[in-house]
Amino acid sequence: MATGSGRRLIAFDRRLGARFVVGADEAGRGSLAGPLVAAAVLLDTASLVGRRAAALAHLNDSKQLDPGERESLYGIVLASARRVAVSVVPSGEIDRAGLHRSNLDALANVLAAVPGADVRLVDGFRLGPSAPPHRAVVDGDERSAAIAAASIVAKVTRDRVMRRLDAVYPAFGFVSHVGYITPRHAAAVRERGPCAVHRRSFNALCYEPERPPEAA
Numbered sequence: 001m002a003t004g005s006g007r008r009l010i011a012f013d014r015r016l017g018a019r020f021v022v023g024a025d026e027a028g029r030g031s032l033a034g035p036l037v038a039a040a041v042l043l044d045t046a047s048l049v050g051r052r053a054a055a056l057a058h059l060n061d062s063k064q065l066d067p068g069e070r071e072s073l074y075g076i077v078l079a080s081a082r083r084v085a086v087s088v089v090p091s092g093e094i095d096r097a098g099l100h101r102s103n104l105d106a107l108a109n110v111l112a113a114v115p116g117a118d119v120r121l122v123d124g125f126r127l128g129p130s131a132p133p134h135r136a137v138v139d140g141d142e143r144s145a146a147i148a149a150a151s152i153v154a155k156v157t158r159d160r161v162m163r164r165l166d167a168v169y170p171a172f173g174f175v176s177h178v179g180y181i182t183p184r185h186a187a188a189v190r191e192r193g194p195c196a197v198h199r200r201s202f203n204a205l206c207y208e209p210e211r212p213p214e215a216a
Contacts, residue, residue: 006059009145010048018118019046020082023146024107024134025123027062027154029099032189032206033172033179033198034162035088036099038106039153040114042083043146052080059148061141062155074156077149085113086157095201104128110150123147169195181206 013021022042029036048056055076062070078084087106094102108131111120120132123140140147159178166175172188172195179185179197186206194200194207 004057005064006053006056006145009059009143009148010045010053010056012143013043013145014045016119020044020116020118021121021144021146022083022111022114022117022119023121023123023140023144023148023150024111025141025147025151025154026103026107027151027158028179029103031179031199032181032185032202032204033091033174033195034165035090035158035197036094036102036106037089037154037158037161038087038103038110039150039157040083040085040107040110041077041081041146041149041153042114042117043080043149044082045145048080048145056080056145056149059145059152061148062151063141065152067159070152070156070159073152077152081149083114083116084153085110086153087113088157088161091197091199094199098201099199104131108132121147123151165197169197 020042022040024040026036026038028034059073087109089102089106104127107122107125108127111132111134120134121137121140121144122134124136124138126136137144141151162174162178171192173184177185189206
């Protein structure tokens with residue numbers, strides 16, 4: 001059996017009474033630049049025993065892991081999963097459709113791309129009637145092995161995209177903050193203006209021109 005967080009997460013999925021459980025999660029919803037990435041991971045809970053379960057001993061919400069741990073678990077998740085689907089939504093599409101709609105559609109798309117599930121779980125969101133039947137699980141990436149696995153796939157995929165974008169737009173420091181607002185990122189946007197992968201629909205203070213200091 002897995003130990004630690006992995007054992008607890010796998011136990012949650014087993015208690016659903018289904019063998020094949022798919023979890024979906026996203027990364028980058030609150031980022032100022034770069035894509036939104038959604039992932040779905042289908043696990044066969046009956047196969048997660050012995051060495052397979054032990055390999056997932058440290059499975060957890062991607063936000064609870066450091067980059068090295070996420071990279072290591074990314075490979076383990078891919079080896080353990082029956083199926084994996086990923087959707088990368090570029091910043092321009094987020095601007096056209098809106099963040100919330102883009103998020104729901106991406107999660108619905110990855111669920112639909114992973115057939116064979118007995119139960120479908122989504123971290124936090126109800127996706128609407130057009131999505132495959134699913135359950136919204138509050139804090140699901142901290143409770144379900146399938147959702148936690150999806151959170152790792154989404155986060156690692158997005159971080160790799162942002163590292164590639166850093167090579168194209170080196171002035172913005174994407175490799176360090178992966179598109180989220182930091183003082184350095186905001187200063188770069190104020191100095192240079194947003195680049196092609198910034199989300200123009202976001203109401204960010206760094207998009208506004210700096211006001212000249214008022215005269216004494």
